[in-house]
Amino acid sequence: MHGNSRTDIGGALGVTRQAVQQRFHAPHKRCSPETMTDELREAMVHVTQAAVHHRNNYIGTEHLLRGLTTED
Structure with a gap:
């Protein structure tokens, strides 16, 4: 996220913070x-x-x- 909060990213994309979290979550460790x-x-x-x-x-x-x- 490079210093941006999920709320800021959501606002820029026009979606909620939760939507950003679901879409851009960290991959599972193998x-x-x-x-x-x-x-x-x-x-x-x-x-x-x-x-x-x-x-x-x-x-x-x-x-x-x-x-x-x-x-x-």
Whole structure:
């Protein structure tokens, strides 16, 4: 926002402060492999395998569930 408040930006755009906050919120931080536990890393392998197996180009809830419940 470079020193401008959400209220100021909203006023310039003709929208509310809440609208600015919703539209320009900070992106979520991604979990990097360095910060993952071994268990989480292993689960993510299963999650990815489930998505590939079903020929999906995304990871959805169904893949997460499968990856987190798969046991070796």
